[in-house]
Amino acid sequence: xxxxxxxxxxxxxxxxxxxxxxxxxxxxxxxxxxxxxxxxxxxxxxxxxxxxxxxxxxxxxxxxxxxxxxxxxxxxxxxxxxxxxxxxxxxxxxxxxxxxxxxxx
Numbered sequence: 001x002x003x004x005x006x007x008x009x010x011x012x013x014x015x016x017x018x019x020x021x022x023x024x025x026x027x028x029x030x031x032x033x034x035x036x037x038x039x040x041x042x043x044x045x046x047x048x049x050x051x052x053x054x055x056x057x058x059x060x061x062x063x064x065x066x067x068x069x070x071x072x073x074x075x076x077x078x079x080x081x082x083x084x085x086x087x088x089x090x091x092x093x094x095x096x097x098x099x100x101x102x103x104x105x
Contacts (some may be wrong), residue, residue: 004094005071009062010039015083016060022077023062028070037061065094 011019016034023029039059066074071091078087 003068004065004097005068006092006094007062007064007066007071007074008090008092009064009078010037010088011060011062012083012085013058013060015081015087018081018083019062019078019087022081023064023074026070026074026077028066029064029074032062032064035061035063065097 009019020034023032037059039057064074075089078089081087
């Protein structure tokens with residue numbers, strides 16, 4: 001049975017072009033969103049001086065709704081990318097999805 005999932009990635013801004021290029025080529029990815037976020041963590045060793053002063057770092061959040069059969073392939077493709085920090089990710093179930101369209105009269 002096919003199930004929709006949401007893959008959420010937290011990446012460095014410097015990785016945006018590589019991640020976008022990677023995802024756009026993959027089967028099972030019809031589109032995704034990228035938004036800015038500010039991340040906080042108890043693990044501050046990987047933060048630069050400015051980020052340590054701010055208490056966190058500016059990051060990007062990438063969200064991809066996909067069929068569960070494509071999840072491992074996406075993770076393997078993303079694993080091949082090199083960045084300053086590891087890519088943090090979550091995969092959560094999507095219980096419903098679709099488009100809300102206003103009826104025209």
